Amino acid sequence: MQMKDLRPVSDLARRYGAKCIAYGPPGTGKTPLIQTAPRPVLCAVEPGMLSMRNVRHVPAWEANTPERFAEFMDWLQRSPEARGFDTVGIDSISQTAEMFLVQELKRNKDGRKAFGEMHRRIMDHVNALYYMPNKHIYMIAKQTVGDDGMKKPYFPGQALNADIPHLFDEILHIDRVLIPGMNGGKPVQAIRTHGAYDALARDRSGNLAELEPPDLGALFAKVMS
Numbered sequence: 001m002q003m004k005d006l007r008p009v010s011d012l013a014r015r016y017g018a019k020c021i022a023y024g025p026p027g028t029g030k031t032p033l034i035q036t037a038p039r040p041v042l043c044a045v046e047p048g049m050l051s052m053r054n055v056r057h058v059p060a061w062e063a064n065t066p067e068r069f070a071e072f073m074d075w076l077q078r079s080p081e082a083r084g085f086d087t088v089g090i091d092s093i094s095q096t097a098e099m100f101l102v103q104e105l106k107r108n109k110d111g112r113k114a115f116g117e118m119h120r121r122i123m124d125h126v127n128a129l130y131y132m133p134n135k136h137i138y139m140i141a142k143q144t145v146g147d148d149g150m151k152k153p154y155f156p157g158q159a160l161n162a163d164i165p166h167l168f169d170e171i172l173h174i175d176r177v178l179i180p181g182m183n184g185g186k187p188v189q190a191i192r193t194h195g196a197y198d199a200l201a202r203d204r205s206g207n208l209a210e211l212e213p214p215d216l217g218a219l220f221a222k223v224m225s
Helices: 009-016 032-036 066-078 080-084 093-107 111-130 159-167 216-224
Strands: 019-023 040-044 060-062 087-091 136-145 151-154 170-177 188-192
Touching: 019 151, 032 040, 032 087, 032 216, 040 066, 060 066, 066 080, 066 093, 066 111, 087 093, 093 111, 093 136, 111 136, 111 159, 136 216, 151 159
Parallel strands: 019 136, 019 170, 040 060, 040 087, 087 136
Antiparallel strands: 136 151, 170 188
């Protein structure tokens, strides 16, 4: 290493893009939101994609087995074709973990070992996505509610519920909310980026409003500014 090899830390931050984990109740538009992201590609793990039935401009890969998911990740990291996409969507990482867990439970009679292997494999993929340069990540999770009444992303087992949210810079809670003076008093889709008494959310960039409109392109631009 030499002094000339050092770079401004801001260059490193911009190189990696916006890394987001999004969650919310069913039917709040988490998957269709990928349309608003710059040059997206979607890894579709969830069995139903009905909300995307009329969307033709978002390329998608069906990853209904751990092997298919691994194939997508290998393509994403090695193929020159993947350079043509700015945003990677995973729908959903919760379903991915459950899928890997089912496979590990078939391989291991010891349930603890099965959960441990699932955790290792999922974190390998999640870390690869988080540290992927020149890519925004929009990773969807299912929603759960803790014993304290707090809404948060869901993962099978205990370790992933701590490790994945801790890693990500942006935790986005997507829901329909009442905003005074908007939409005639009817709920509108919004992205919560600041934690509330009943919902986990986080914005490490410090650039986002408490509630952002449902536009990932605009949100990514604010995060990176």
